[in-house]
Amino acid sequence: MKTDIEIAQEAKMSPILEIAESIGLNEDDIEMYGKYKAKVSLEVWERLKEKPSGKVVLVTAINPTPAGEGKTTNTVGLGMALNRLGKKAIIALREPSLGPSFGIKGGAAGGGYSQLLPMEDINLHFTGDIHAVTTAHNLLAAMLDNHLHQGNDLNIDPRQIVFRRVMDLNERALRNIVLGLGGRINGVPRESGFDISVASEVMAALCLATDLMDLKARFKKMVVAYTYDGRPVTADDLKAAGSMALLMKDAIKPNLVQTLENTPAFVHGGPFANIAHGSNSIVATRMGMKLADYMITEAGFGADLGAEKFFDIVCRYGGFQPNAVVLVATVRALKNHGGVPKNLLGEKNMPALEQGIQNLEKQLENINKYGVPVVVALNEFPTDTAEEIAYITARCAHLGAEVALSQVWALGGAGGEELARKVINAAETPSEFKFLYQDEMSLLDKIATVCQEIYGAEGVEYSTEALRMLKQYQEQGFGKLPVCIAKTQYSLSDNPDLKGRPRGFTVYVKEARLSAGAGFIVALAGTVMTMPGLGKTPAAENIDILENGQIVGLF
Secondary structure (H helix, E strand, C coil): CCCHHHHHHHCCCCCHHHHHHHCCCCHHHEEECCCCCEEECCHHHHHHCCCCCCEEEEEEECCCCCCCCCHHHHHHHHHHHHHHCCCCEEEEECCCCHHHHHCCCCCCCEECCEEEECHHHHHCCCCCHHHHHHHHHHHHHHHHHHHHHCCCCCCEEEEEECCCEEECCCCHHHCCEEECCCCHHHCCCEEECEEEHHHCHHHHHHHHCCCHHHHHHHHHHCEEEEECCCCEEECCCCCCHHHHHHHCCCCCCCEEEEECCCCEEEECCCCCCCCCCCECCHHHHHHHHHHCCEEEEEECCCHHHHHHHHHHHHHHHHCCCCCEEEEEECHHHHHHHCCCCHHHCCCCCHHHHHHHHHHHHHHHHHHHCCCCCEEEEEECCCCCCHHHHHHHHHHHHCCCCEEEEECHHHHHHHHHHHHHHHHHHHHHCCCCCCCCCCCCCCHHHHHHHHHHHHHCCCEEEECHHHHHHHHHHHHHHHCCCCEEEECCCCCCCCCCCCCCCCCCCEEEEEEEEEECCCCEEEEEECCCCCCCCCCCCCHHHHCEECCCCCEECCC
16 A cells, blocks of 8 residues: 555646646746745735635544544545536645654645645645744744843833744753843843744734734734733834734745645645644635635644634634535544544444444534534545444434545545535535624633533633633733633543543633734643654654655655
């Protein structure tokens, strides 16, 4: 069996100019990054913004398991299948972080015969967007520490600096550090740390901005510290927003690539869904809506994280709404949620499936709360039985969702035609999209609504510090912002060990953070690492480049 990278390297790519022309763009609309990838000018939006919009389809999933669900693979496969059926479809995905690529998870360009190309470039540096995010973020951090060193005219309290540094690798040794050691010439000593670049507020702001000037305005609002008398200090106070925006002048432009079957795809932005809001940029999504009949986008991790944040944060700022949702699951993953270990998932086990399917049912119930039609994509494996598939189909039907069998990993677009037909029907179904909560609700009420309605919690408990910060944000005028809850992706609860559909639990919010530039309040629940670490055997050990330039080991 060929590996993902072998399949990708054998594929025949079309020149990116041909891909651009297939969606109505010309040579002046794109900036080439080699032969097979390009940036798209923001002037395209100005030309197209009055055109009717295509349908928006969101792809999400059950809570992830070690068995894998294939969310990105199905996103790619669905786009290719729609084009095979004569529909003009564009895919929009997040850009992979180097941290997971060299860590455990691997890349994020799909798999099998449903991949994005050039796969190696997308997973390794790509067009430099994440590097731009890293540099803009760390420029602000450097200007903050320089301000302290040069006399601290803003009266910043070094104990109340909330802005850390970032890098795009998993590096646990940098989670907590001390800066400024070595005497007066080296700055003011204080505690700090590093987060991974895709957890940066700069990344979140990039993906929620509508253009470069909007991004600069968001940068100005970013709160980096507090004064001794409790006043927030912003990037605008430090006069950093202009330089930060300059560093992002190319990163704000969507990246255009293609699939194995030459379907156009935007890959732009990459915020984590367990830490931030987990969706590609509004710029790319809105542009794709004007260029295609169907804009297929993806939200990170399970629907309790990615889909909720897409609905309640991205759609709020983007001014659009989804016409249909695809919820990806596998028989194997559902049995894992029912307590079966990974090495036994190929064996038939109806009691475990009956237990684990409750996770799928809860995610369907959650999507139904937003009033959007949903199709379940059941990613097929050879070990799946007719009895198991029939059981899942019947249970989903009770919640108003059709099930489509997907074979896009093995067959590419041809394996997704059943799914594509059902998505077309769903997208044509009248719907009444609505947010889960209203802007006027208090921050505490918004958090409680998400925890109880989406996660199924009985209630929410807060640390003294989290309550203090939420009260402070409310009093400072940030109460109308949406909330972004950071929690484990592996469970509906804040405990990664609670699989299936846990009940009777309480969500514990230990910390609250203000992301005024991005435009949301972060509530950290449970143990969430904003800087991941490498595993015992990181993927980096098996990644190499040969003498002939061939890359091996990337997946």
